[in-house]
Amino acid sequence: xxxxxxxxxxxxxxxxxxxxxxxxxxxxxxxxxxxxxxxxxxxxxxxxxxxxxxxxxxxxxxxxxxxxxxxxxxxxxxxxxxxxxxxxxxxxxxxxxxxxxxxxxxxxxxxxxxxxxxxxxxxxxxxxxxxxxxxxxxxxxxxxxxxxxxxxxxxxxxxxxxxxxxxxxxxxxxxxxxxxxxxxxxxxxxxxxxxxxxxxxxxxxxxxxxxxxxxxxxxxxxxxxxxxxxxxxxxxxxxxxxxxxxxxxxxxxxxxxxxxxxxxxxxxxxxxxxxxxxxxxxxxxxxxx
Amino acid sequence: xxxxxxxxxxxxxxxxxxxxxxxxxxxxxxxxxxxxxxxxxxxxxxxxxxxxxxxxxxxxxxxxxxxxxxxxxxxxxxxxxxxxxxxxxxxxxxxxxxxxxxxxxxxxxxxxxxxxxxxxxxxxxxxxxxxxxxxxxxxxxxxxxxxxxxxxxxxxxxxxxxxxxxxxxxxxxxxxxxxxxxxxxxxxxxxxxxxxxxxxxxxxxxxxxxxxxxxxxxxxxxxxxxxxxxxxxxxxxxxxxxxxxxxxxxxxxxxxxxxxxxxxxxxxxxxxxxxxxxxxxxxxxxxxxxxxxxxxxxxxxxxxxxxxxxxxxxxxxxxxxxxxxxxxxxxxxxxxxxxxxxxxxxxxxxxxxxxxxxxxxxxxxxxxxxxxxxxxxxxxxxxxxxxxxxxxxxxxxxxxxxxxxxxxxxxxxxxxxxxxxxxxxxxxxxxxxxxxxxxxxxxxxxxxxxxxxxxxxxxxxxxxxxxxxxxxxxxxxxxxxxxxxxxxxxxxxxxxxxxxxxxxxxxxxxxxxxxxxxxxxxxxxxxxxxxxxxxxxxxxxxxxxxxxxxxxxxxxxxxxxxxxxxxxxxxxxxxxxxxxxxxxxxxxxxxxxxxxxxxxxxxxxxxxxxxxxxxxxxxxxxxxxxxxxxxxxxxxxxxxxxxxxxxxxxxxxxxxxxx
Numbered sequence: 001x002x003x004x005x006x007x008x009x010x011x012x013x014x015x016x017x018x019x020x021x022x023x024x025x026x027x028x029x030x031x032x033x034x035x036x037x038x039x040x041x042x043x044x045x046x047x048x049x050x051x052x053x054x055x056x057x058x059x060x061x062x063x064x065x066x067x068x069x070x071x072x073x074x075x076x077x078x079x080x081x082x083x084x085x086x087x088x089x090x091x092x093x094x095x096x097x098x099x100x101x102x103x104x105x106x107x108x109x110x111x112x113x114x115x116x117x118x119x120x121x122x123x124x125x126x127x128x129x130x131x132x133x134x135x136x137x138x139x140x141x142x143x144x145x146x147x148x149x150x151x152x153x154x155x156x157x158x159x160x161x162x163x164x165x166x167x168x169x170x171x172x173x174x175x176x177x178x179x180x181x182x183x184x185x186x187x188x189x190x191x192x193x194x195x196x197x198x199x200x201x202x203x204x205x206x207x208x209x210x211x212x213x214x215x216x217x218x219x220x221x222x223x224x225x226x227x228x229x230x231x232x233x234x235x236x237x238x239x240x241x242x243x244x245x246x247x248x249x250x251x252x253x254x255x256x257x258x259x260x261x262x263x264x265x266x267x268x269x270x271x272x273x274x275x276x277x278x279x280x281x282x283x284x285x286x287x288x289x
Numbered sequence: 290x291x292x293x294x295x296x297x298x299x300x301x302x303x304x305x306x307x308x309x310x311x312x313x314x315x316x317x318x319x320x321x322x323x324x325x326x327x328x329x330x331x332x333x334x335x336x337x338x339x340x341x342x343x344x345x346x347x348x349x350x351x352x353x354x355x356x357x358x359x360x361x362x363x364x365x366x367x368x369x370x371x372x373x374x375x376x377x378x379x380x381x382x383x384x385x386x387x388x389x390x391x392x393x394x395x396x397x398x399x400x401x402x403x404x405x406x407x408x409x410x411x412x413x414x415x416x417x418x419x420x421x422x423x424x425x426x427x428x429x430x431x432x433x434x435x436x437x438x439x440x441x442x443x444x445x446x447x448x449x450x451x452x453x454x455x456x457x458x459x460x461x462x463x464x465x466x467x468x469x470x471x472x473x474x475x476x477x478x479x480x481x482x483x484x485x486x487x488x489x490x491x492x493x494x495x496x497x498x499x500x501x502x503x504x505x506x507x508x509x510x511x512x513x514x515x516x517x518x519x520x521x522x523x524x525x526x527x528x529x530x531x532x533x534x535x536x537x538x539x540x541x542x543x544x545x546x547x548x549x550x551x552x553x554x555x556x557x558x559x560x561x562x563x564x565x566x567x568x569x570x571x572x573x574x575x576x577x578x579x580x581x582x583x584x585x586x587x588x589x590x591x592x593x594x595x596x597x598x599x600x601x602x603x604x605x606x607x608x609x610x611x612x613x614x615x616x617x618x619x620x621x622x623x624x625x626x627x628x629x630x631x632x633x634x635x636x637x638x639x640x641x642x643x644x645x646x647x648x649x650x651x652x653x654x655x656x657x658x659x660x661x662x663x664x665x666x667x668x669x670x671x672x673x674x675x676x677x678x679x680x681x682x683x684x685x686x687x688x689x690x691x692x693x694x695x696x697x698x699x700x701x702x703x704x705x706x707x708x709x710x711x712x713x714x715x716x717x718x719x720x721x722x723x724x725x726x727x728x729x730x731x732x733x734x735x736x737x738x739x740x741x742x743x744x745x746x747x748x749x750x751x752x753x754x755x756x757x758x759x760x761x762x763x764x765x766x767x768x769x770x771x772x773x774x775x776x777x778x779x780x781x782x783x784x785x786x787x788x789x790x791x792x793x794x795x796x797x798x799x800x801x802x803x804x805x806x807x808x809x810x811x812x813x814x815x816x817x818x819x820x821x822x823x824x825x826x827x828x829x830x831x832x833x834x835x836x837x838x839x840x841x842x843x844x845x846x847x848x849x850x851x852x853x854x855x856x857x858x859x860x861x862x863x864x865x866x867x868x869x870x871x872x873x874x875x876x877x878x879x880x881x882x883x884x885x886x887x888x889x890x891x892x893x894x895x896x897x898x899x900x901x902x903x904x905x906x907x908x909x910x911x912x913x914x915x916x917x918x919x920x921x922x923x924x925x926x927x928x929x930x931x932x933x934x935x936x937x938x939x940x941x942x943x944x945x946x947x948x
Contacts, residue, residue, distance in 0.1 A: 043838055045839045046840055049744055058825075058829065059823075059828075060822045063821030067821060071814075081810070084698070085807055088697045092684055093685060095684055096818075099679065105738075107742040109661075109743035109843055114862065118857060121734060121862070125727030127727075128724070129720050129723035129724045132722075132723040136716060136719050143705055200843055203833070203836070285713075288713075
C-alpha cells in the first residue's frame with residue numbers, strides 16, 4: 001500500500017540528488033506527482049501506423065505492475081497475495097509488462113522505438129537469470145519458497161547474501177534504466193533503451209507507463225531493502241516507517257551512483273549483466289555447500 | 290478399445306478413398322473426404338481417451354498375429370490416453386486447416402495422395418501410443434516415418450524440399466536404428482517382446498545402456514540437440530498443416546517413447562536426471578539462439594520446437610532427480626510440468642504454424658524482413674498469433690506459464706529441501722529455464738512485432754485480406770484452449786499429476802494436492818491480471834472521454850520522408866543478441882558497403898547455418914563417404930569380374946562349411 005503512494009517519490013529523490021551533484025537546486029521532490037497529474041489531464045494523439053496493441057499496452061503494464069506490487073512484502077509484513085512460488089509469478093509478471101511494452105514499441109513502425117525494443121530485449125534476457133538465481137539463493141538460505149517468508153526473516157546478512165544484494169542492485173539499475181545502463185534524462189540514440197520505447201505515447205497512456213515504471217522501481221528496491229533490513233517484530237507501522245526510510249536511503253545511493261558514473265558502452269553492458277549472474281550463481285553454490 | 294480401433298480404421302479408409310477419388314479425377318471431392326474423415330475419426334477416438342483420463346479402465350485387446358515374437362496387443366493406460374487426447378485434437382484442427390490451405394493446390398496437384406499420407410500418419414501415431422508389443426510399436430513407428438516423409442516431400446518439384454525430405458529420412462532411420470537394439474536388450478531377459486514383460490529391476494548396467502539408446506533413438510524424433518538437424522529443414526519444407534502436426538504432435542511421440550522406456554527400466558539413476566537436464570538446457574538455449582538468428586518465419590518456429598523439447602527434457606530430468614532422492618513432491622512437479630508442457634507446446638506451436646501459413650498464403654513469402662503491418666489486414670490471424678506468442682514465452686495468464694511454473698517449483702523445492710550434491714543440476718535447471726524464458730520472449734516479440742506490427746517493409750508482399758474461415762476457426766479453437774488451460778491451471782495440472790502418479794507408481798497423495806493448491810493461487814493471480822487490465826482500460830477510456838483524441842503520424846524527429854523501410858527489421862532487432870552469442874551461432878555475413886562520400890546502395894546478407902550440421906554431421910558424413918569410397922575399387926564394371934566375386938564367395942563358404 002505504501003508503494004502505491006510513495007513510488008513516484010523515489011524518482012523525485014533520485015532526480016533531486018542528481019541535480020544537487022550537478023550544482024543545481026533541482027526540481028521539488030514531489031515533481032513526479034505533478035507530472036502524473038498533468039499527464040492524466042491531457043488528451044491523446046495516436047499514430048495511424050499503430051493498432052490496438054499500442055492502445056492496450058499501457059493498461060496491461062499498469063495491471064501487471066499493480067499485481068506485482070501486491071506480491072511483494074514490505075516492512076516486515078506479509079504481502080497482500082502470498083503463496084508458495086510467488087517469486088516466479090513476480091518475475092514473469094514483469095516479463096509480461098516488458099513483452100507488451102516491446103510490442104507497442106514495434107507497433108509504431110519507427111526506428112527509434114525499434115532500437116530501444118531490441119536493446120531492451122537483450123538486457124532483460126540477461127538480467128532475468130541473474131534475478132531468478134538470486135531468488136533461488138535466497139530460497140536456499142532461508143529454506144522457504146515464498147517471498148513473504150523469505151524476506152524480513154533473514155536473521156543475519158551473510159557474505160553470500162551480500163553477493164546476492166550486489167547482483168540485485170545491478171539488476172535494479174538495468175531494469176529501471178539507470179546509469180550505467182541507460183540515461184533516463186536523454187533521448188539520444190546512444191541512450192535509447194527504456195525512455196525511447198514510450199516515445200510515441202502521450203496523455204493518460206504516458207502517465208500510466210510512468211507510474212507503472214515507478215512501481216516496478218519500488219518493487220525491485222523493496223526486495224533489496226527487505227534483505228538488508230532487520231525487522232525484529234514490533235508494531236507493523238514501525239516496520240513500514242523503517243522500510244520507507246531505507247527506500248529513501250536507497251534512492252539517495254542510486255542518485256549518487258548515477259551522478260558519479262558514466263554510461264557504459266553498449267558492448268560492455270552484457271558483460272556487467274553476466275557478472276551479476278555469475279555473482280548470484282556463486283552465492284547459490286556457496287549457500288548450498 | 291473397439292472405439293480406438295474403429296477410429297484407426299476410419300482414418301485409413303478415408304485416406305484410401307480420398308486417394309482413389311483423387312486418381313479418378315474428382316479433384317474437389319478428394320481433399321474434403323480426406324479431411325472430414327480425419328476429423329470424424331479423431332472425434333471417435335477422443336471418446337475412449339477422455340474416459341481413460343477421467344479414471345475409467347479399458348481392458349487390453351489382443352489379436353493373433355503370425356509374426357514371430359510379435360503380437361497385435363493394444364493397451365491404453367493413462368499415459369497413452371494423455372498423449373492420445375492431444376494427438377487427436379491437433380490432428381482434427383490441422384485437418385480442417387489443411388482443407389483451407391490446400392485450396393491453393395487444387396488445380397495443380399492431386400491432393401488425394403497427400404490426404405492418404407496424412408490420415409495414415411495420424412493412424413500410425415495413435416497406434417504408437419497404444420501398442421503393447423515392441424514389434425507392433427516399431428512397425429507403427431516406421432509407418433509414421435514413411436507417411437511423414439511423403440508429406441514433407443509434397444512440393445517435390447522444389448530442390449530444397451527434396452533435400453529437406455532426404456535429410457529427414459536419414460535422421461529418422463538413424464534414430465530408429467538405435468531403437469531396435471534397445472528393444473532387443475529389453476526383451477532378452479523375459480524372452481518376449483511384449484511391454485508387459487519388460488522389467489529390468491535387476492540389472493542396472495543394462496538399464497544404463499537402454500536409457501542411452503532410448504535417449505538417442507527417441508531424442509532424434511523429439512529433436513534434442515545434437516540430433517535436431519532435420520527439424521529446421523523438414524518443417525519449413527512441408528505444407529503448413531503438416532508442419533503443425535509434425536512440430537506439435539509427432540515429435541511428442543519421441544517424448545512418449547522416453548517416458549515409456551523409463552517405466553520399463555526400473556528405478557532411475559541420478560546421472561540420468563543430470564544428463565536429461567544438461568541435454569535439455571543445451572537444446573533450449575541453443576535452440577532459441579538459433580531461432581533468434583533466423584529470418585524465415587517457419588524456420589524460426591522449427592527451432593523453437595527444439596527449445597521447447599529442451600524445456601520438456603529439463604522437466605523430465607527434475608522429475609528423475611526427485612524420484613531418486615525420494616522427494617516425491619519434486620518428482621511429481623517435474624514430471625507433471627513436462628507432460629503438461631507437451632500438451633501446451635502442441636497447442637501453441639500448432640497455432641503459431643497455422644498463423645504463419647495463413648500469412649504465407651496471403652503475402653507469398655516467409656521472409657520476415659519483407660513483411661510488416663499484417664495485423665491490420667488479418668486481425669484474427671494476428672490476435673491468435675499474439676496469444677500463441679505470449680503463451681510460448683511462458684507469460685501469465687496463459688498456459689505456457691503454468692507448465693514452466695511447475696518445473697520451476699519442482700527445482701526450487703528440491704533446492705530448498707536438499708542441501709546435497711543434487712542441488713547442482715536443479716540450480717542449472719533454474720538458470721537454464723530463466724535464460725530460455727528471457728530469450729524466447731525476445732524472439733517472439735521479434736516474430737510477432739516484425740511480421741504483424743508496423744508497416745509493410747516491401748510493396749510486393751502486402752496482405753490483402755483475412756484468411757478463410759476454414760483456416761481461422763482451428764486457430765481460434767487452439768487459442769481458446771491456450772487461454773482455458775491457462776486459467777484452469779489446477780485442473781490441467783492435476784490431471785497431469787494424476788497421470789504421473791499412476792504411471793510411475795509414486796505413492797504420494799500429498800504430492801497431488803500440493804500441485805493443485807499451488808496452481809489455484811496462480812490461476813487467481815491470472816484472473817486478477819485480466820480483470821485489472823480491463824479495469825485500467827476502462828479508466829483510461831473514461832479519462833479520455835472529455836479530451837481531444839487525434840490521429841497523426843508516428844513521431845519522426847523531423848524526418849520528412851520517413852518510409853516503412855526505415856523500420857527495424859527482424860535481423861536488426863535480433864542483432865544485439867546474435868552478436869553477443871556469435872561464438873555459438875557463427876552467422877555468415879556478406880556485406881557490400883557503398884563506396885564514395887554520399888550514402889548510396891549497400892548490401893547486407895546474413896545466414897546462420899545449423900551448427901550441428903556444419904560441425905558435427907557434415908564432417909562425419911564426409912569422412913564416412915571417404916572411407917567407403919575406398920571400396921569403390923571393387924566395382925570394376927565388368928560382369929566377368931562380378932561373376933568371379935560370386936564364385937570366390939561360394940568357394941570360401943564351402944570350405945568354411947566343410948572345415
